[in-house]
Amino acid sequence: MSVNLPAPNPDELYPIAGVRIGVTEAGIRKAQRKDLTVVLIDPGASVSGVFTQNRFCAAPVQLCRQHLASGAGIRALLINTGNANAGTGEDGRARALGTCLTLARKLGISAAQVLPFSTGVIMETLPVERIEAGLDGALADVREDNWLRGAEGIMTTDTVAKAFGTQVLVGGALVSITGISKGAGMIRPNMATMLGFMATDACVSQALMQQLATELAEASFNRVTVDGDTSTNDSFVVIATNKAMHVPIESLDSPDGRALRSAMLGVAKKLAQAIVRDGEGATKFITLKVEGGKTPFECRQVAYAVAHSPLVKTAFFASDPNLGRILAAVGYAGISDLDQTRIDLYLDEVHVVTQGGRHPAYREEEGQRVMKQSEITVRVLLGRGDAADTVWTCDLSHDYVTINADYRS
Amino acid sequence: MSVNLPAPNPDELYPIAGVRIGVTEAGIRKAQRKDLTVVLIDPGASVSGVFTQNRFCAAPVQLCRQHLASGAGIRALLINTGNANAGTGEDGRARALGTCLTLARKLGISAAQVLPFSTGVIMETLPVERIEAGLDGALADVREDNWLRGAEGIMTTDTVAKAFGTQVLVGGALVSITGISKGAGMIRPNMATMLGFMATDACVSQALMQQLATELAEASFNRVTVDGDTSTNDSFVVIATNKAMHVPIESLDSPDGRALRSAMLGVAKKLAQAIVRDGEGATKFITLKVEGGKTPFECRQVAYAVAHSPLVKTAFFASDPNLGRILAAVGYAGISDLDQTRIDLYLDEVHVVTQGGRHPAYREEEGQRVMKQSEITVRVLLGRGDAADTVWTCDLSHDYVTINADYRS
Known part of the structure; x- marks a missing residue:
């Protein structure tokens, strides 16, 4: 069904030092589906995100905003498919927070250091017990070279996994950029949501991260549409693990800043366009x-x-x-x-x-x-x-x- | 295909004194289709209209606005299907004006007293010669009790003719209101266009007509949507022939004004809702x-x-x-x-x-x-x-x- 969208090229999915991904089948909505993904981030990373403008934003989106604003360094992402946890009121927020707490306890971090993401049917109760029961399996699966499995773990009605990467010289160091996405931003408020996650080992100060995430989203995910339906759960997260051996980027207008931004935007555009190419029923x-x-x-x-x-x-x-x-x-x-x-x-x-x-x-x-x-x-x-x-x-x-x-x- | 939309009830289609309708088959796009309608209006009527907000408005819409603004009393409407005369530039305006001139000569009036309406495919040249050749046939057909035929004459992809009427006491006189509509405002910019025409024999000063037409459109045609596509040709025209035996209405807030407005709005809502009920592919x-x-x-x-x-x-x-x-x-x-x-x-x-x-x-x-x-x-x-x-x-x-x-x- 997709339009000129081949399966991801494994050679292009560069491991990012400081980011490990694990996936499991937690039976959240259907059995035998990869439906629970954890992304573990080493201490010292810079993380930022851009979220749906929908006023009916889902419980996990509300928590993401709070946790990012709290200033606690983000150390993990927790992503489930099969349930959007949207239109679920106060109970939905409590459930999302509960899953963050459980993962945080297992990792020895605080709940505010976990960002939760949910995608699936709206207005149904999040099955917290299944997610919690699946965490050990997902954690046992974490590896740096697991981006393809991560792309598969976040798929819902997607017909093709979406993952792209590139490498670029920044300050004399070869840095890697890899990203995954799912859904089609504005076409699936039901099996809801566009999700996009990108990571690089480049060194970017936390102060610059919101600008970087916003600029990347504006020129990529915010330029694709299938049917104009903005999801309740759309989320795009950018991680810089600061592991590469170059002087940290302090401005996106510096030569290094421009080089990194341009390379990251290339990947973000591919991730965003892949969503349209895999748009429901798309033939063109x-x-x-x-x-x-x-x-x-x-x-x-x-x-x-x-x-x-x-x-x-x-x-x-x-x-x-x-x-x-x-x-x-x-x-x-x-x-x-x-x-x-x-x-x-x-x-x-x-x-x-x-x-x-x-x-x-x-x-x-x-x-x-x-x-x-x-x-x-x-x-x-x-x-x-x-x-x-x-x-x-x-x-x-x-x-x-x-x-x-x-x-x- | 339509949703609870019966054929028009002939008993409800009251002839309006001072309005005669004639229809013919002019072969504008296809043979053996009623595709050309004239509406003749006696001198002394008050006429106003509301038109598409689309900046790519069609040539006939541009002429309607000019002719209404000129203050020459409107004496005829000229409506063709099969061609929207939109996206046709200066040539399209000249052709629309040409058809007005030809009809005006036959009637002994000026071109500015004719309002033209076109509905059909966009970006094709209006076949003026076929319209002009059909005028005599349409004029030979004019009758006051011809509203049903008028509703049929303006149909394009409509599956049911749309015509409604009512009677109401205004200033002690029983006045009649009859209207016809076609298309589905925002669903057919191709076989384009919502068209609505309503007439009453009630007495309404020309000064009040724009307010009346605007208020009626706002609460009826401007409250229906099928797919959000605003046509290039949408037009809604209201005629008061001033033939009824009551003191002319000078304010829509007077008891008579309110009575007439309410009765006309009832008909306008039915005409507008009929467009949704007959919306392309509608089942609900x-x-x-x-x-x-x-x-x-x-x-x-x-x-x-x-x-x-x-x-x-x-x-x-x-x-x-x-x-x-x-x-x-x-x-x-x-x-x-x-x-x-x-x-x-x-x-x-x-x-x-x-x-x-x-x-x-x-x-x-x-x-x-x-x-x-x-x-x-x-x-x-x-x-x-x-x-x-x-x-x-x-x-x-x-x-x-x-x-x-x-x-x-």
């Missing part, structure tokens, strides 16, 4: 480039309006160059002073619309040819400024309806 | 009531977030009480200070969520029972104020994808 991977706006924000408004239009998405599914649907979405994106006579539209290199009307040289066969591809770039030129932005999305197919209409049954 | 009619907000606007924000969520809509299609999806949509609706611990949720009379968590007494069988109905009311209580608002929508089914993926081919 669409890149939406909006240029010539007054601000990047309004370019994103337009890109998201196009990306979320069920009519545009079904046209992509059908390989139908029904491009008026794109114009209509551009028109209702919310730019109140948009001048339609300045709009140009390209499908890959095919010039479809000029000055708001059909390009005289445009022939439908040309549009048809591009629409049949599995990877398509839509370029909208707004003609009102120099700003630009890009969003990635997929089409809307029968399988999307089938998966989401039949999922729980 | 959903009423979303959001209460306890600080403002009606934020209540609508929440209602639309729920109404547009593909995950909520597919759950309705599957009769799956997967109600966490509704909570997730409430959470991302954009109320930044929403407190999830104050949210309650009802499915019809079943209390599902209290204080942000699952209601202790809620049993899934109860939710399942309601979800299987063809008409469902979702009530969300925000617990932060006294404002409320209501939106109507439908589910998202396989047929929606089929219709929109296969439509043009």
Whole structure:
């Protein structure tokens, strides 16, 4: 089902000194599924995260925010699938905290040093006893070279495990970056959630970590959409274990900072795009480039309006160059002073619309040819400024309806 | 395919003195289809309209706005299906104006007294010659008791003609109200467009007409959504022929004004809801009531977030009480200070969520029972104020994808 998304390449999944991953089958919702993952982090790491903007955020997200804010050095991540622990009120928070406490006791750390993550069905009670019973098995499994198993451990309706890595020279040291992700941010508030975890052995001060996590998320996970549904549990965590032999990075604008950020962003983009490529029912991977706006924000408004239009998405599914649907979405994106006579539209290199009307040289066969591809770039030129932005999305197919209409049954 | 939407009741379609309707088959896109409708209005009528907010509004919408603003008394509506004349640039405006001119010459009026409406495929050239060739046939067909034929003449992918009427006492006179609509506002920017036309023989000053049209649209057509796609051509026109024997209404807050407004709103709501009931692939009619907000606007924000969520809509299609999806949509609706611990949720009379968590007494069988109905009311209580608002929508089914993926081919 996925679009040009091969299985992870093991050679690319670099162990990160100071990060060990263990996975087990805890039977949280179904038997014989890898559904419980622990990530152990050596002391001295810098850790930060970015979380869902959904006001109905899940209990674990609330705890993550508290624990990160507490300043206790984060030493472990505890991730379960099969249950989102969202829409569960005070009881849900108590249960999430209970699992953190149990893991903390086993590790000799405090509960505030554990970040919990849950993904699965909303509004069901977290089976704390099964998670706690599974912890020893997960801890027995921890290894530094366990990223692939970690990627598998956090999968829900994903059809392909998502893991990428790279290496880059920072301050004369070769540092490694590896990350895993699951779900599809805005498409699965049920078997909920986008989760992303990235680690590097590079040295980054804790003071810089929030900026780094935010910048990475903004240009990767916050630029993908499948159906516009923002999950209650979305979480993205970045870990720098500070084990590499280089002078710690104090600014992302320094040469070392830029090199690390750029390499990490490359991995983050792959992780985010993998979510779209594995989007429910996806048959096409669409890149939406909006240029010539007054601000990047309004370019994103337009890109998201196009990306979320069920009519545009079904046209992509059908390989139908029904491009008026794109114009209509551009028109209702919310730019109140948009001048339609300045709009140009390209499908890959095919010039479809000029000055708001059909390009005289445009022939439908040309549009048809591009629409049949599995990877398509839509370029909208707004003609009102120099700003630009890009969003990635997929089409809307029968399988999307089938998966989401039949999922729980 | 439609949800509890019977064919129009001819006894309810009252002729409106001063309004004559004629329909013909002009072969605009396909042969042997009623695709051209004229509405002739006697001199002295008050006419106003409300149009799409889409910045890519179609050529006829641009002309409607100009002609209404010109102050020339509107004497005719000219409506074609099969072609939206949108995304057609300056040429599209010239063609729309050309058809107005030709009809105006035949009627001995000016082009500014004609309002043009087009609905159909976007970005194709309006076949002016076919429209002009069809005008004599449409004019030969005009009658006051022709509303049902008018409703049929403006249908595109509609499966049921939409026409409703009522009578009400205003200032001691029995006045009639009849209206027709087509399409589904935000679901068909392709065979584009919601169109609504209402007429009454009541006496309403032209000065009041814009307020009347706006208030009617706000509480009816602006409260329905199928998939959030705002068409390039949406138009709603209200005509008061001033033929009834009562003192003209000068204020909508007078007893007569309120009586007329209320009766017209009843018809407008039926016309708007009929569009949802006939929504592409719809199998369920959903009423979303959001209460306890600080403002009606934020209540609508929440209602639309729920109404547009593909995950909520597919759950309705599957009769799956997967109600966490509704909570997730409430959470991302954009109320930044929403407190999830104050949210309650009802499915019809079943209390599902209290204080942000699952209601202790809620049993899934109860939710399942309601979800299987063809008409469902979702009530969300925000617990932060006294404002409320209501939106109507439908589910998202396989047929929606089929219709929109296969439509043009």
